[in-house]
Amino acid sequence: MPPHTYDHSAPNIHNLLSSLTPHNIPHTLDLSTRKGKSNTPWSPAPPTHTPLIVFFPRTTLETSTVLKACNERRIAVTPFSGGTSFGQALGNSEGGVCVSFERMDRIVAVHEDDMDVVVQPGLGWVDLNERLEEKGLFFPVDPAPGARIGGMVRLPSSVVANEIVPGCDTYADRKQSAR
Numbered sequence: 001m002p003p004h005t006y007d008h009s010a011p012n013i014h015n016l017l018s019s020l021t022p023h024n025i026p027h028t029l030d031l032s033t034r035k036g037k038s039n040t041p042w043s044p045a046p047p048t049h050t051p052l053i054v055f056f057p058r059t060t061l062e063t064s065t066v067l068k069a070c071n072e073r074r075i076a077v078t079p080f081s082g083g084t085s086f087g088q089a090l091g092n093s094e095g096g097v098c099v100s101f102e103r104m105d106r107i108v109a110v111h112e113d114d115m116d117v118v119v120q121p122g123l124g125w126v127d128l129n130e131r132l133e134e135k136g137l138f139f140p141v142d143p144a145p146g147a148r149i150g151g152m153v154r155l156p157s158s159v160v161a162n163e164i165v166p167g168c169d170t171y172a173d174r175k176q177s178a179r
């Protein structure tokens, strides 16, 4: 397999931001926020691993738009959910950008009969349990209290059904029922 070749030059990053301006997707260039998305108490990373931009998509479409724009420009993307993972899992060693999911924290649907819940990736498992409690249900997976479903799916804490947003035109909707 050929090595990845990224282009994190200033003109390419500027071009990315310009192309996304019409989509009005929340983002920041603030250094302390950027550092906080790669260097957490649980997953420390050196300054060289700090992303250049952090995006805060609010929808799957916005997530897809960012990923597609980055893929077209060969810009590396590191997702961020709760930031509780170990071993520098959040450090973006190639520079690149971070996509942080705290603005996608809704419960979409609870199917009580199926014991099935549909959520966005930025929902914390603690918040999920607070909402499920009123229905007499319980989500039993418990990593760090700050962990969110997106990160738990990525580091398999036993959440398996998901919707995959690739960085290209082919939108892969791979939903399946999990128990």
Ligand SMILES: Cc1cc2nc3c(=O)[nH]c(=O)nc-3n(C[C@H](O)[C@H](O)[C@H](O)COP(=O)(O)OP(=O)(O)OC[C@H]3O[C@@H](n4cnc5c(N)ncnc54)[C@H](O)[C@@H]3O)c2cc1C
Residues within 6 Å of the ligand: 042, 078, 079, 080, 081, 082, 083, 084, 085, 086, 089, 090, 101, 121, 142, 143, 144, 145, 146, 147, 148, 149, 150, 151, 152, 153, 154, 155, 156, 157
């Ligand atoms: C005190 C403590 C106790 C813990 N106990 C356990 C335990 O019992 N069992 C266990 O398995 N783990 C445990 N962990 C580790 C950690 O909490 C889990 O791995 C958790 O699943 C990480 O979730 P997160 O939301 O914090 O993910 P993050 O740290 O934000 O991200 C984890 C990884 O997933 C990627 N990612 C994030 N969001 C997405 C997304 N939407 N799509 C694709 N990739 C994404 C990130 O880039 C990163 O590589 C513990 C951690 C701590 C600090």
